[in-house]
Amino acid sequence: MITSDDRVVVVGAGPGGLLLAGELALAGVPVTVLERRAGRSAESRALGLQARTLELLQLRGIAQRFTSRGNPLDHFRVTVGSSRIDLRRLDSPFQQLNILPQSQTEELLEQRAVELGATIERGAKVVGVRQDRDGVTLSVAAEGSDRTWEEHAAWVVGSDGSHSAVREALGIGFPGKTYPYNIVVGDVRLAKPPKDGMLIEVGKTGLVVAIDFGNGWWRMGVVDWSRPKENSEPATPQELEEALTTIFGYDLGVHDPLWMTRFKFQMRQATTYRQGRALLLGDAAHVHAPLGAQGLNMSMQDAMNLGWKLAAVIKGEAPGEVLDSFERERRPVATRVLTATDNAIQVMMSQKLPVRTARRLVIPNILKTGRGHQTLAGYVSGLAWHYPPAGEGPHAQLVGRRVPDTVLRLADGATRHLAELLNPGRFVLVDLSGGRFSEVAAPWGDSVVRVQAQLSGRSPMSDYQGILVRPDGYCAWAGGRSDSQTLRAALLTWRGEPRPQQPAPKPAPEPAPEAVAPAPAPKPATEAPAPAPTPAPKRATEAPAPAPAGTAKSAAASAPSADAAAAAAPVALPARSSKQPRATARARQQVSESIPQAPGSTGTRRS
Structure with missing residues (x-):
């Protein structure tokens, strides 16, 4: 039985920490989030939720909360040979x-975490961490006063950014490098905005990342090596306008800046993601150059990977070794992202003629091929990344990969979405064998949702008789009719020995899942009243931010219903060429290496 002695303290109320708190609370684990800031950020900061992150939110029935507020962009362009990612x-x-x-994003994630029972304590700065075999003690100071106290917990998770107090207190290394240039970022209006809603403009003196909020406001990030300045110097609208004019070649008409900042960016990764009862995720574990909206999404994807594992270990529903899979799975993804963004920033910022020529020739040619476009789109969307399979065998190809949402047809003719069945945060066994695999999983009780069904249409599951899907939507096992023993082995690996079933505790209140559908393409932005930097509807004490004017709509009549928990019982299965300067070979290789490699990507359709 879970008690207050099993509490987890999450340090940092950013997107990763808040999503993790919600996942732990969903599983019935007591969790407290300590945040140094007295309130949520009054600035827009990171932005852009990838397709994979939205899919993960869909697994908990809350994706529409985010898509209904956002500005959905269906492509972006990089001005090296006019490369377009569709x-x-x-x-x-x-x-x-x-x-x-x-x-x-933080507002919505905090609302969910609190609804599920998490506690958020703001103005609490962690100044020390020590641990023993039984738990962790955190030394905490009230921000802005002399008050100090201690917090005791069974586990601590540092999700407190690149200057993580948890990581530093534990002495975990953070090797890497700081780039020799800084970036100026501003949320502004433009008299002559770019034609593309997301654009990476590469010029002779640097690059610009331009992103449309959808309501007349734009995020402009400029890296300009020709105007080196110290981080301590405040960014100004004049500086931003001059740099944009130099790189674009015309005056964009910058005006009405909401927020501006200057910072240096880094590439670093922690030497370990776990030390005893302390874990790290998000920017506390890895940071990289700000390209492709990767940082925010990696943090949230870290949280979804860790949440169900930590909860299962605390509740005694999984062996302790399951926690080791968090770093084993997430570190390689971070390493690839760090490598890809580092190569990309070096290629885009290079002033060497062979490299500049190669980037104009190589990148467009790569994107003209179906495989090249698939790889880069899969990287940008987060769909391409997968985890190493836990075992070998003829059906191991699907193991460790994302399982797309699939419509399942039940014995009574009703249909259910796989994403809906995952709403409670449990394993789901899709049994296409007529009940054979449901019998194998029966000893694990309601910790595994067992569904006997048929597929409604072609999917990655079509080649199998059974699929065991993890709470984070990745495949834990796939097999044919004779693979009962490998299913049992997978259940033992992830769930441990089955335990005598106890009466189920009253579940934490989970908001009803919402219908989720792809957002329509953005309409031309219309002039909107100037927003203030933070969006906090219904909170009169906080200023608003540039809230995107997205128009995402629920469009699927077959979207998930609210009663996912009812799927715990098995369901019966019915019967069944250019004049430009030539690039050197080395330059071509350098540019090719800037395209991230995601072996075996299944993120996009074939061209």
Whole structure:
């Protein structure tokens, strides 16, 4: 039985920490979030939810909360040979990058975590961490006063950014590098905005990342090596306008800045993600150059990977070794992202003629091929990343990969979405064998939702007789009719020995899942009243932020219903060429290496 002695303290109320708190609370684990800031950020900061992140939110029935507020962009362009990445080709209900300020993402995630029973304590700065075999003690100071106290917990998770107090207190290394240039970021209006809603403009003196909020406001991030300045110097609208004019070649008409900042960016990764009863995720574990909206999404995807594992270990529903899979799975993803963004920033910022020539020739040619476009779109969307399979065998190809949402047809003719069945955060066994695999999983009781069904249409599951799907939507096992023993082995690996079934505790209140469908393509932005930097509807004490004018709509009559928990019982299965300067070979290789490699990607449809 879970008690207050099993409490988890999450340090940092950013998107990763808040999503983790919600996942732990959903599982009935007591959780407290300590945040140094007295209130949510008044600035938009990170923005852009990838397709994979939206899919993960859909697994908990809350994706529409985010898509209804965001500005959905269905493509982006990089001005090296006019390379265009088309997100409409993604094999996902979310064929978009959803532009939503971090302040709004935090607001929605905090609401969910609190609804489920999590505690959020603000103005609490962690100044020390020590641990023993039984738990963790945190030394905490009230921000802005002399008051100090201690917090005791069974586990602590540091989700407190690149300057993580948890990581530093534990002495975990954070090797890497700081780039020799800084970036100026501003949320502004433009008299002559770019034609593309997301654009990476590469010029002779640097690059610009331009993102449309959808309501007349734009995020402009400029890296300009020709104007080096110290981080301590405040960013100004004049500086931003001059740099934009130099790189674009014309005056965009910058005016009405909401927020501006200057910072240096880094590439670093923690030497370990776990030390005893302390874990790290998000920017506390890895940071990289700000390209492709990766940081925010990696943090949330870390949280979804860790949440169900930590909860299962605390509740005695999984062996302790399951926690080791968090770093084993997430570190390689972070390493690839760090490598890809580092290569990309070096290629885009290079002033060497062979590299500049190669980037104009190589990148467009790569994107002209179906495989090249698939790889880069899969990287940008987060759909391409997968985890190493836990075992070998003829059916191991699907193991560790994302299982797309699929419509299942039940014995009575009704249909259920796989995503709906995952709403409670449990394993789901899709049994296409007529009941054979449901019998194997029966000893694990309601910790595994067992569904006997048929597939409604072609899916990655079509080649199998059974699929065991993890709470985070990745495949834990796939097999044919004779693979009962491998299913049992997978259940033992992830769930441990089956335990005598106890009366189920009253579940934490989970908001009803919402219908989720891809957002329509963004309409031309219309002039809107100037927002203030933070969106906090119904909170009169907080200022608003540039809230994107997204128009995402629920469009599927077959979207998930509210009663996912009813699926715990098995369901009966019915019967059944250019004149430009030539690029050197080395330059071509360098540019090719800037395209991230995601072996075996299944993120997009084939061209």
